[in-house]
Amino acid sequence: MGILPTSDKFPLLVVLNPHSGRKQSLETWENTVKPALNNAKKxxxxxxxxxxxxxxxxxxxxxKPIITDLAQSLSIVTTSGAADGETIVYPTSAKLQIIVLGGDGTVHEIVxxxxxxxxxxxFVTDVFRPEVELSVIPTGTGNAISTSxxxxxxxxxxxxxxxxxxxxxxxxxxxSQNSQLYTVVVNSYGLHCATVYDSEEFRHLGNDRFRxxxxxxxxxxxxxxxxxxFFGPAQRYNRTSTSLVETVPAVSNIAQADNKNTAAATLTLPGPFTYLLISKQASLEPGFTPTPFAKTSDDWMDVLAVQNVGQAEIMQMFGSTATGTHVNLEHVEYIKAKVIELETPTQGRLCIDGEFLTIEAGPEGKIRFExxxxxxxxxxxxFA
Known part of the structure; x- marks a missing residue:
């Protein structure tokens, strides 16, 4: 059996975070989203x-019980080929629909x-694989996914x-050595991570808290x-041709691609980093497009890296991010990659979709992104 929609016997899920953004999720739900679902008889x-x-x-x-209930709601009772009468045929796949009234952090928690x-x-195998469809209602602070x-x-x-x-x-x-998480928006180190960390004290300002x-x-x-x-295939932005140019990995790297401990890096940025982010979204909020070539649906991560610069260069970059022209600045590196590792000589902090992960010092604390x-x-x- 092919992909089937959420059954009439199984409701779509609505996740409401009343604390996200400027705390408008509940009002948005009551005044706009709930009436729309009722009118559509969902x-x-x-x-x-x-x-x-x-x-x-x-x-x-x-x-697990949600997936079980969904599969049962889509099952078919049939007498075809049954020796003792009725038999139940379960689907091989199904769509679980979730509406999210909250920010990107709420999506991160759901995933x-x-x-x-x-x-x-x-519960998720080649025999039965549900598809989870998310509708993100932009009631968070940055709303990166919706904006992108x-x-x-x-x-x-x-x-x-x-x-x-x-x-x-x-x-x-x-x-990392001790954990594995999944992110949908951005991982950052340096100035961007510090900005998100310190923005909590300005949360009452809404989007302006990041500024x-x-x-x-x-x-x-x-x-x-x-x-x-960077390991495996990579594309590096060339300011002369104003295009992404493929960087071909060495033969030894291709042969050892499955061994992250011995594979040769395709590219290396030595740091130190003033600003570093790894993203799947083009925009992190309206008017701020740090990774303009990023796509939600492709298999690349987009990297924006600025190494060892001063205040003037950072302000120049910020001033160009609304239009995406910052990628043409001399001190900006823009790379698309599929496998990345970050190693720091001292303990550091990584921002992952608004949460924070400690980076332990040295090779033992290496963080791998893929x-x-x-x-x-x-x-x-x-939904797009």
């Missing part, structure tokens, strides 16, 4: 996030909660959900030691 189950971490815990604990909840089980997809308003997001067109939402795996925190960190500009290595090709991980789509 049954739903509301999941409201009451505390930080609630969403990820909810899906860790409940995704990681679902994958952690099915890890090591038979060109969603202009809450109503636009609702209309796209009703229309039903989706594209893949490719995940980045972030692996305020950025200025604070530019005034006290630091350089962050580290080495970034767009995995595992079909049992890449099960997510987004």
């Amino acid at each position: 049954p739903f189950r509301l999941i409201e996030s009451n505390t930080q971490g609630y969403v990820i815990s909810y899906f860790v604990d409940n995704i 990681n909660g679902i994958l952690k909840g099915v890890e090591g089980t038979g 997809l060109g969603v202009t308003s809450v109503q636009d997001a609702v209309d796209r959900f009703i229309a039903g067109k989706t594209v893949p939402l490719r995940l980045m795996s972030v692996t 305020q925190a950025a200025m604070k960190n530019v005034e006290n500009l630091k350089q962050y030691e580290g080495k970034l290595s 767009v995995t090709s595992d079909p049992n991980i890449q099960i997510f789509h987004i």
Whole structure:
């Protein structure tokens, strides 16, 4: 059996984070989204996030019964070929639809909660593989996913959900010696990470909290030691041709591509880094497009790296990010890659979709980023 929509017997899930952004999610739900679903006669189950971490815990604990209920709701009772009468035929795949009223951090929690909840089980296999379709209603602070997809308003997001067109939402795996997480928006080190970390004290300012925190960190500009290595195929932006140029890995690298400990790097950026981010989204908020060639649905990660510069160069970069022309600046490196490793000589901090991960010093603390090709991980789509 092929892909089937969420059954009438099984409601779509609505995840509401009332604390995201300027706390307008509940009002948006009551005034716009809920009436639209009622008019379209789409049954739903509301999941409201009451505390930080609630969403990820909810899906860790409940995704297996949710998938079971969905599969059963799509099963077919038939007498064809049954020796003793009726038999039940279960689907090989199905679509689980989730509407998200929250920010990109809520999407991050849903994705990681679902994958952690099915890890090591038979709930997502070649025999039965659900597709998770996410409709992100932009009620967060930055709304990077929605902005990158060109969603202009809450109503636009609702209309796209009703229309039903989706594209893949490719995940980045972030692996250290002790953990593995998946990100959907951005991983950052240096100034960007420090900005997100410090923005919490300015949360009451909405989107302006990032600008305020950025200025604070530019005034006290630091350089962050580290080495970034790229493995396998990569594309590097060439300012002369104004295009991405393929960087072919060495033969020894291709032969050893499956051995991350011995493979030769295709490219290396030695640092120190003033600003470094690895993203799957073109924009992180309206008017801020740091990785203009990034695509939600492809298998590349886009890297923006600025090494060892001063305040004037950083401000020049910020001034050009609205139009994406910062990629032509001499001190900006722009690279598309599929496998990346970050190593720091001292303990550092990594921002992953707004959360924070400690980077331990030296080779033992190395962080690996990858767009995995595992079909049992890449099960997510987004309405576009």
